[in-house]
Amino acid sequence: xxxxxxxLMLMIAAPAAAQEISPDEARQIDSIxxxxxxxTGVPSAxxxxxxxxxxxxxxxxxxxxxxxxxxxxxxxYQIASVxxxxxxxxxxLLEDEGKLSxxxxxxxxxxxxxxxxxxxxxxxxxxxxxxxxxxxxDYSFAAMDKPTTxxxxxxxxxxxxxxxxxxxxxxxxxxxxxxxxxxxEKVAGMPLLAFLQARVFAPLGMKVVSLDDAVGPGFPQxxxxxxxxxxxxEKPAARGWLYAAGELAMSPSDLAKWDIAxxxxxxxxxxxxxxxxxxxxLADGSNTNYGLGVTIQTVDGRRIVEHSGEAPGFLTxxxxxxxxxxxxIVAVNGDFSNAFTSIAGQITKLVLPVKAPADGTATAEARxxxxxxxxxxxxxxxxxxxxxxxxxxxxxxxxRQSLSALGEPKSFEPVRNPRARGGFINRNYRVTYADRVxxxxxxxEPGGARRFEQFxxxxxx
Numbered sequence: 001x002x003x004x005x006x007x008l009m010l011m012i013a014a015p016a017a018a019q020e021i022s023p024d025e026a027r028q029i030d031s032i033x034x035x036x037x038x039x040t041g042v043p044s045a046x047x048x049x050x051x052x053x054x055x056x057x058x059x060x061x062x063x064x065x066x067x068x069x070x071x072x073x074x075x076x077y078q079i080a081s082v083x084x085x086x087x088x089x090x091x092x093l094l095e096d097e098g099k100l101s102x103x104x105x106x107x108x109x110x111x112x113x114x115x116x117x118x119x120x121x122x123x124x125x126x127x128x129x130x131x132x133x134x135x136x137x138d139y140s141f142a143a144m145d146k147p148t149t150x151x152x153x154x155x156x157x158x159x160x161x162x163x164x165x166x167x168x169x170x171x172x173x174x175x176x177x178x179x180x181x182x183x184x185e186k187v188a189g190m191p192l193l194a195f196l197q198a199r200v201f202a203p204l205g206m207k208v209v210s211l212d213d214a215v216g217p218g219f220p221q222x223x224x225x226x227x228x229x230x231x232x233x234e235k236p237a238a239r240g241w242l243y244a245a246g247e248l249a250m251s252p253s254d255l256a257k258w259d260i261a262x263x264x265x266x267x268x269x270x271x272x273x274x275x276x277x278x279x280x281x282l283a284d285g286s287n288t289n290y291g292l293g294v295t296i297q298t299v300d301g302r303r304i305v306e307h308s309g310e311a312p313g314f315l316t317x318x319x320x321x322x323x324x325x326x327x328x329i330v331a332v333n334g335d336f337s338n339a340f341t342s343i344a345g346q347i348t349k350l351v352l353p354v355k356a357p358a359d360g361t362a363t364a365e366a367r368x369x370x371x372x373x374x375x376x377x378x379x380x381x382x383x384x385x386x387x388x389x390x391x392x393x394x395x396x397x398x399x400r401q402s403l404s405a406l407g408e409p410k411s412f413e414p415v416r417n418p419r420a421r422g423g424f425i426n427r428n429y430r431v432t433y434a435d436r437v438x439x440x441x442x443x444x445e446p447g448g449a450r451r452f453e454q455f456x457x458x459x460x461x
Contacts, residue, residue, distance in 0.1 A: 019051050019052055019056070020051075020056050021049060021051070021056050021057040021351070025350060025351060026057070026059075028350055029047065029049075029057070029059070029347055029350065029351075030059070030061075032343055032346045032347060032350070033045050033047060033059075033061045033343055034061060036339045036342055036343050036346075037061060037062050037339065039339075040334070040336075040337035040338075040339045041225060041231045041334070041336075041337070042062070042223070042231075042332050042333070042334035042336075042337055042339045043062050043063040043064075043221075043223050043231065043333055043334055044060065044061060044062030044063050044064050044070075044071035044220065044332065044333050044334075045060070045061050045062060045071070045330060045331065045332045045339065045340070045343060046058075046059075046060040046061075046071055046072075046073060046075065046077055046220075046251060046252050046330075046331045046332075047059055047060070047061075047252060047328075047329065047330050047331075047343070047347070048073075048251075048252035048253045048255065048256045048327075048328075048329040049326075049327070049328055049329075049347065049351060050256050050259055050260060050263075050325070050326055050327035050328075051325075051326055051351065052325055052326075053260055053263050053264060053325040054260070055253060055256045055257075055260070058073045058251075058252065058253045058256075059073060060072055060073045060075065064220045064221065064333070065219070065220060065221035065333075066221060066233065067217065068217065068218060068219070068220070068221070071220070071333075073251060073252075073253055074207075074251050074253070075218075075219065075220050075251060076207070076208070076209055076214050076219065076220070076249040076250050076251055076254075077220050077249060077250070077251065077252070077314055077316060077331035077332075077333065078211040078214060078220075078222070078248075078249045078309075078311040078313075078314040078316075079211075079246070079248055079249065079250060079255065079309045079311075079314075079316045079318070079331065080211070080242060080246035080248075080309030080310050080311040080314065080316065081174075081245065081246045081307060081308065081309040081310065082246075082248070082255070082307050082308065082309040082316050082318050083242075083244075083245070083246045083247055083248040083309065084125075084177055084244075084245065084246065084293035084294075084307065085276065085292070085293035085294050085307060086196055086200060086248065086258075086293070087125070087177055087180055087181055087184070087192070087244045087245075087293060088125045088180075088276055088291075088292035088293035088294075089196075089200060089268060089272070089276070089293075090184045090188075090192065090195055090196060090199070090200075091121060091125065091180060091183070091184060091292075092268060092272040092275060092276065092292070093199055093268065093272070094184065094187050094188060096268075096269060096272065099187050099188075100121065100183070100187050101121070102120065102121045102122040102125075102275075102292075103120050103121070103122060104120065104121050105117055105118070105119065105120060106119045106120070106121065106124065106129075106179060106183070107119075109182075109183045109186050109187065110154075110179060110182060110183065110186070112154075112159065113131070113154060113158040113159060113179060114130075114131065114158060114159055114160060114161060114162050115129070115130060115131070115162045115166060118165070118166050119131070119166045120166070121180065121183060122280075122292070123166050123167060123176075124176040124177065124179055124180040124183075125176070125177075125180060125291075125292040125293055126170075126280040126288065126290055126291065126292060127170055127171060127172050127173050127176065127288070127290060128166060128167050128168075128169065128170055128171075128280060128282065128288070129162075129166050129173060129176045129179075130162035130163050130164045130165060130166050130168075130169070130171075131157070131158055131162065131163070131173050131175045131176045131179065132157050132158075132160050132162075132163050132173070132175060133157075133171070133172060133173045133174050133175055134153055134156070134157040134174055134175045134178070135174045135241070135245075136172075138310065138335070139224075139312070140235070140237050140312050144237040144238055144241050144312075145238055146238050147238040147239040147240050148238070148239075148240040148241055149240050150178050150181060150182050150240070150243050150244070151182075152240070153175065153178045153241075153243070154175075154178060154179060154182070157175045158175050158178070158179055167282060167283050168282060168283050168284075169282065170280070170282065170288040170290065174245035174246070175245075177243075177244045177245035177246075178243055178244055178245055180244055181243055181244025181245075182244075184244070192243075192244055192247075193210055193247065193248075196208070200258070200267065203267060204257045204258060204261060204267060205257060206250060206254040206255075206257050206258065207250065207251070207254055208248055208249070208250045208254065209248075209249050209250075210247050210248070210249065211236075211242060211246075211247055211248060211249040211311060212239045212240070212242075212247070213249075214249035215236055219249075220314070220333045221233060221234075221313070221333060222234040222236065222311070222312055222313015222314050222333050222334075222335065223313050223333055223334045223335070223336075224312070224313055224334070224335055224336055225334065225336035225337075231334065231336075233313075234312050234313030234335065235312065236311075236312055236313070237311070237312050242311060246309055246311060251331075252329035252330070252331050255318060255329050256327060256329055259318065259320045259327040259329070260325075260327075262305065262320055262322060263320070263322050263325045263327075264325075275291070275292060276291050276292040276293060276294060277291050277294060277296055277305055277322070278291050278296075279291055279296045291305075293307065294306065294307050295307055300416055301417065302321055302323065302324060302352075303321070303322060303323055304319060304320070304321060305319075305320040305322060306318065306319045306320065308340070308341070310335060311335075312335065313333060313334065313335050314331070314332070314333055314334075314335060315331075315332050315334070315335050315339075315340040316329070316330070316331045316332075316340060317329070317330045317331075317340045317341050317343075317344040319344055319348065321352060324352060326351070326352050328344045328347050328348050328351070328352075329344075330343045330344045330347070359414065359418065359427070362414075362418070362427060362444075363412070363413070363414055363427075363429070365450075366412075366427065366429055366440065366442055366455075367412045367429075369382065369452060369455050370403075370412065370429075370431065370440060370455075370457070373396070373399040373400065373403055373455075373457070374399075374400065374403040374404050375400065375404070376396060376397070376399075376400035376404075378391060378396060381451075382451055382452060383451055383452050383453075383455075384445065384451045384452065384453045386453055386454075387451070387452050387453055387454060387455065390454075399457065403457065406433050406436070407433070409431045409432060409433050409438075410432045410433060410434065411430075411431070411432045412429055412430075412431050412432075412440075413429060413430050413432075414427060414428070414429055414430075415428050415429060415430050416428060420446075421443070422443070423446075424443040424444055424445060424446070424453050424454075425443070425444050425445075425446050426441075426442065426443050427442050427444065428440065428441050428442070429442070430460070431457075436459070436460075437459075437460040438457055438458065438459060438460060439457070439458050439459070439460045440455070440456065440457050441454065441456045441458070442454055442455050442456075
């Protein structure tokens with residue numbers, strides 16, 4: 001499972017200049033998804049895209065089930081561990097009401113679990129509790145053939161000795177979230193799902209069901225595959241196994257409503273969202289890159305709030321760019337490939353491209369070296385001693401012969417900002433041709449001379 005408020009109309013209001021998905025982008029998205037499904041054998045995918053704080057794209061592809069016909073955009077896919085951010089939100093909302101504190105010890109509410117007097121509620125949510133994970137496998141294990149309850153999971157796993165002292169390590173723990181769900185129910189006086197329906201889903205207009213109920217006619221069916229064998233229908237886990245660690249099923253379009261609330265800091269107070277998105281630090285000061293049910297990273301200069309989810313036969317990826325008010329959600333009904341993350345990554349590059357660094361002179365000089373290699377006329381004065389050592393006659397011959405055969409490139413572009421390493425400045429470039437893409441990885445002296453220490457050209461996927 002390793003694999004997040006004002007009225008609804010305010011929440012979905014778009015800026016006047018909201019950027020729609022263009023017809024060309026839509027065609028490219030269609031190609032990305034259909035190619036991935038064909039390559040991997042995953043039966044279906046449902047995709048939602050948010051731009052400028054508004055849902056601008058929702059489309060489903062492929063076969064939803066053996067009897068249910070083509071995939072539908074309103075069909076509730078099992079989002080599994082993406083649900084964890086909702087469990088975290090439930091505790092934050094109860095804290096707002098003064099009914100608990102995330103710094104409370106678990107023993108105040110559930111005294112019978114291991115470490116109850118040392119684990120805080122916050123440590124349940126940020127995976128630093130030390131409670132052993134009950135489901136580290138990427139498949140249903142034997143016990144999951146029979147129904148269980150939260151108490152059944154707690155009795156079997158949350159009463160084992162802790163794997164480590166709370167706060168000293170980070171280790172993903174579904175067990176901790178089951179405990180957290182039980183705390184919500186004890187404090188709120190109602191089932192966790194009922195609390196979320198009343199406080200989150202209904203205010204946002206989200207249609208959400210328990211994944212235990214998202215089976216049968218009209219619902220997406222999960223599929224599995226053993227190695228490269230045939231794609232087969234996956235048997236769902238028995239009732240009760242995912243609970244607060246991953247019990248929700250919803251369409252990507254409904255999940256987008258939650259992502260938009262995150263961007264707008266609506267539904268919950270802004271400090272609740274900030275608390276959920278603040279990475280936890282361990283006792284030694286190291287950063288876990290995990291908050292209260294979400295992963296937090298910075299990629300290409302953009303802050304990302306992300307979580308994936310895995311249930312038997314299903315995988316989901318939810319990536320939010322809060323500062324750009326954008327989100328990519330991909331749900332698939334096959335648990336046997338990286339189609340969900342591959343699709344999400346490719347769509348992200350398409351609809352939220354990385355801005356090229358403003359370093360036109362360096363790019364022009366790198367392009368000049370590339371053109372020299374294509375022509376076999378390398379100016380060795382532009383290279384360091386090590387680079388000249390690398391470019392033997394054999395190397396130059398291979399560069400000239402292989403690159404000249406490709407003709408004139410369509411573009412030569414930087415792919416991210418420069419960075420220092422080993423006394424040099426690293427810059428990378430993407431070279432695009434009609435039928436292929438190349439990567440160029442360079443290291444160059446800083447300051448005056450600026451000779452190239454490295455200039456490597458290699459194929460891109």
